[in-house]
Amino acid sequence: MRIILTAACALLLGLTSLVNLFAAEPMGETVHCPTCGQVMPANFHFCSNCGTSLDNVPRDAAPSTASTTTSVTRNEHGMVSHTTTTTEKSFRLSDLFRNSEGGHGSALSDQPAPLQLKGFPERPKPIVEIGLSPFLGSGPIAPGYVLPTGAVWQPDFIVFGTARMALQTFDDGTHQITEWANRLDLYGNLYLTPTERILIGFRPLDRNGLAYSGYRFQPQDGPQNALNAYVTTLFFQGDFGELFPKLDPNDTKSIDYQFAIGRQPLSFEGGIMVDEDVIDAIGVTRTSLFALGASALRTTAVFGWNELNRNDNLRDSSAKLFGLFSSADYANATIDLDLAFVTADGYTGGDGAYIGIGDTQRIGLLNSTTRVNASFALDRDTPAVSTGVLLFQQFSTKLPDSEDFVYLDGFWGIANYSSAARGGDRGGPLGQTGILFAAQGLGSYGAPLGNRANDAVGLALGYQRFLGSKDRQLVFELGGRVSTRDNPRFFNQPDSFAAAARYQMKLSQHLVLIFDTFIGFPEDLGTAYGARSELLIKF
Numbered sequence: 109m110r111i112i113l114t115a116a117c118a119l120l121l122g123l124t125s126l127v128n129l130f131a132a133e134p135m136g137e138t139v140h141c142p143t144c145g146q147v148m149p150a151n152f153h154f155c156s157n158c159g160t161s162l163d164n165v166p167r168d169a170a171p172s173t174a175s176t177t178t179s180v181t182r183n184e185h186g187m188v189s190h191t192t193t194t195t196e197k198s199f200r201l202s203d204l205f206r207n208s209e210g211g212h213g214s215a216l217s218d219q220p221a222p223l224q225l226k227g228f229p230e231r232p233k234p235i236v237e238i239g240l241s242p243f244l245g246s247g248p249i250a251p252g253y254v255l256p257t258g259a260v261w262q263p264d265f266i267v268f269g270t271a272r273m274a275l276q277t278f279d280d281g282t283h284q285i286t287e288w289a290n291r292l293d294l295y296g297n298l299y300l301t302p303t304e305r306i307l308i309g310f311r312p313l314d315r316n317g318l319a320y321s322g323y324r325f326q327p328q329d330g331p332q333n334a335l336n337a338y339v340t341t342l343f344f345q346g347d348f349g350e351l352f353p354k355l356d357p358n359d360t361k362s363i364d365y366q367f368a369i370g371r372q373p374l375s376f377e378g379g380i381m382v383d384e385d386v387i388d389a390i391g392v393t394r395t396s397l398f399a400l401g402a403s404a405l406r407t408t409a410v411f412g413w414n415e416l417n418r419n420d421n422l423r424d425s426s427a428k429l430f431g432l433f434s435s436a437d438y439a440n441a442t443i444d445l446d447l448a449f450v451t452a453d454g455y456t457g458g459d460g461a462y463i464g465i466g467d468t469q470r471i472g473l474l475n476s477t478t479r480v481n482a483s484f485a486l487d488r489d490t491p492a493v494s495t496g497v498l499l500f501q502q503f504s505t506k507l508p509d510s511e512d513f514v515y516l517d518g519f520w521g522i523a524n525y526s527s528a529a530r531g532g533d534r535g536g537p538l539g540q541t542g543i544l545f546a547a548q549g550l551g552s553y554g555a556p557l558g559n560r561a562n563d564a565v566g567l568a569l570g571y572q573r574f575l576g577s578k579d580r581q582l583v584f585e586l587g588g589r590v591s592t593r594d595n596p597r598f599f600n601q602p603d604s605f606a607a608a609a610r611y612q613m614k615l616s617q618h619l620v621l622i623f624d625t626f627i628g629f630p631e632d633l634g635t636a637y638g639a640r641s642e643l644l645i646k647f
Contacts, residue, residue, distance in 0.1 A: 234647070237265075237266050238265040240262065243266050259304075272292075272643070275287075276553045279636055285553075288322040290313045294309065305344075309342070311338070316532040317532035341373065341386060346368075348364065366392070382530070388415050400436060407435075408433045423532070442467075460483060460486060489598075498520070501518050517567070520565045534549070541566065543610055544568055545559045558599075565590060566588060566589030567589075581613075582610070583608075583610040608625065608626035609626070621641070624640045
């Protein structure tokens with residue numbers, strides 16, 4: 109079993125490079141940018157590299173293996189589109205790896221479209237709303253107040269949040285937990301402008317994801333009380349250029365630096381490096397940079413000094429986070445490069461260094477995300493910080509002539525990869541692999557296949573089926589994991605195969621009903637199983 113799954117994961121991780129080979133085919137009629145020489149699809153109005161208009165530039169000849177007819181039509185939204193009809197065209201498996209014929213433009217149409225409200229839901233009015241500009245409302249803009257800096261503030265205050273209630277049972281093959289668990293995420297948002305706000309948040313029904321209010325039926329019968337008034341989120345977010353517009357009235361000095369300071373949730377590398385950890389931190393972001401050949405480059409510098417949870421999901425009062433997180437957009441991909449350093453007392457785990465590289469792109473009909481993350485314990489390996497590498501790959505696609513969705517995800521954990529920071533209820537770094545690996549963040553219902561990546565490989569194959577409309581969906585998933593060495597040093601999880609299903613349905617604009625179930629077969633243990641029902645309320 110271990111050899112088979114290891115080989116399957118290695119095949120998935122190697123498929124990324126092969127897919128890029130299959131993706132190389134002519135893009136159809138093209139045009140050369142007269143400014144930078146970039147080759148672009150002929151239906152692009154502007155060069156994605158330098159922004160030069162391509163409307164009056166002669167088109168190159170397009171290679172073709174089938175007769176085509178091109179027509180210009182106006183769709184129901186009033187948008188002009190170019191339609192190409194190709195004879196004897198049918199779906200082929202190879203189409204998953206190839207760009208669609210003729211490419212597709214990224215430029216916006218020059219033709220205005222009226223506001224489309226047919227089938228659009230009503231405005232979701234918050235439970236508390238104070239101010240002159242309704243949330244997602246329409247109508248005249250309030251005049252606001254002009255500050256001495258030149259900024260115009262239009263204060264509005266709303267209260268919103270999410271309530272979750274679940275009845276669930278979980279058996280990992282060794283012991284069973286049955287409970288009724290509750291969680292409430294409550295926020296107050298004071299909008300000063302569209303770019304400046306103060307956000308305060310509470311989680312009054314649980315304590316850092318370690319205890320939840322409700323009732324425990326098994327193994328110990330009795331009520332669970334985790335009520336608290338702890339402030340879990342409190343930060344100010346703004347844009348320096350918008351706060352002090354008089355310093356740059358003509359918008360020529362590039363002083364638009366976004367920043368946030370206070371207790372705020374952070375996530376990077378898709379939750380692999382940092383995952384929903386609420387940290388006292390300051391972050392400064394610079395967007396709209398043009399460097400390294402990117403059409404857009406964003407970079408964020410972060411310093412976190414308090415409330416940091418380490419890889420073992422435990423808070424370390426001595427830990428401090430330094431990070432530089434960047435993302436660059438290219439014509440065919442988005443590249444992430446993230447660096448972090450955590451310093452902490454030796455008795456709590458010591459210092460650690462972290463690096464992550466991500467590549468997200470569309471290859472024909474395939475969505476692909478590849479991530480390589482590494483961690484380095486600079487003092488000694490502990491559950492809080494250890495040395496290792498995690499290779500992670502996701503493929504997904506929408507089925508032809510359908511809204512249904514198929515995905516195939518895999519990972520390979522080499523040695524003992526550890527995250528720089530993880531929220532108390534986030535478990536390990538494998539949550540994005542699938543529902544068999546994801547922590548629920550509510551009560552003691554665990555991940556059926558575990559979500560630690562220490563010396564292990566794993567796969568998840570899933571199918572999302574929409575039942576008549578997007579208001580009801582069913583997800584089936586098969587997955588497995590095996591250890592690549594006997595008795596990993598930390599977070600040893602058994603070899604196992606499992607199957608899971610999830611049904612979700614919208615009850616109203618604010619209510620969602622969720623059912624989960626799984627069955628698993630961990631090696632040398634009893635059969636694992638679980639079932640849960642959850643009512644999700646958004647307000």
